[in-house]
Amino acid sequence: MKAAPFDYAAPTEVDEALALLDEFAEDAKVLAGGQSLVPLLALRMSRFDQLVDVNRIEALRGIELVGETLVIGAMTRQATIERDEEVRRHAPLLAEATRYIGHFQIRNRGTIGGSIAHADPTAEYPAIALTLGAEVEVASVRGRRRIDAGELLESAYTTTLEPEELLLSVRVPVWGARSGFAVHEIARRTGDFALVGGAAAVTLDEADAVARAHVVLFGVADRAIRLSSLEAAIAGQPVDQLDLAELAREATAELRPPSDVQATGAYRRRVAAPLTERLLRTAFVRARRAGDPTEEAAR
């Protein structure tokens, strides 16, 4: 099928884009990498009078370490993030998760800002933003603001962004020493949408107790969710004394994931528990290794 007609503008400056979004508001849609929006338009599941293509705005691209924050321009392509040395060093979870996104042809066009703003409940980047405690910087003609990932993701395909607002950058905090990460997802084939996915970020103290932990699942609700009760249960606990299988089972018992043609909700809940256990186990091992000077030297 073909998209319904629309007017098209491809501004080269952020201010031009903001003026267009202000003028057309909910009749306008930002076109980022287009790997989700264009199919929706082609299938006529969505239609807009005005597309604002932000692919020609150079200022929205780039990766920069500012203090303890990795600032990634909204229009930075997934393929760039996957290969970027700064990302690998300061946000390895983001680089690792990128490989799960679609196929390499998709990652050549798809962007971090587009993926987060699209808020697909099975998508990797919104979940990783939540796991790492990232913020997004957004702008409208009225000014700029920062939104925590947890407050941005409202429900399936819905964020707290206003129609006039443009996502400018994603601000990923650098997790300190003795931090470890894991991401994994269950899908029928490479590149498919996740049936269930998850990510974990942990920091250990000198005694190998949990100083900080964020555990996120996606594909089990209308958006990526943090397992707050699990995070609270392991906080301050020595890693070696945790019964991760039991903790993961408890933390996922109340989930009511959706059923669809790919998998039942019961199946999704069933695999969520071992997935959560595996994520934490991997993150803990990596956190210990990250704190070991001989391992650091060997890398």
Next chain:
Amino acid sequence: MSKQLISVRINDELFEGEVEPRKTLADFIREDCTLTGTHLACEHGVCGACTILLDGEAVRSCLMFAVQADGASLTTLEGLAPEGGPMTPVQQGFMEHHGLQCGFCTPGFVISAHAFLRDHPDPTEEEIREGLSGNLCRCTGYQGIVRAVQRAAEITREDVTA
């Protein structure tokens, strides 16, 4: 909804056209430029048949609008090997190992394989399967395609060492 004038370099030839913004790049390539080597099946980014190189990178041409490619440089299937000249290693591999049956998906596979082998000159079978996962074939069962890409990698290495 007014038409826009665009110019796109495809296989080192400049094409100009007046297009509606909603026209996909794939439709522009096929209809306006009559380069029908780029195939279209699903038209929503699943099958990979329409894969082309956009400024050297493999992308799905059905997931872009033609207006977005204004000023860009593309390579389609027709641009890989000179007309009447020798086939590329990927094309040679597909021929030797029966990497196609009906041929509908083949342009997308060949383009994807070119981009994949450029970045992974000595791939394992697993890497090849992952690299081809963005293209669907309903005839071959993929065995011949995987062997074709393995052979293409071999030919490329022989060419380099020869």
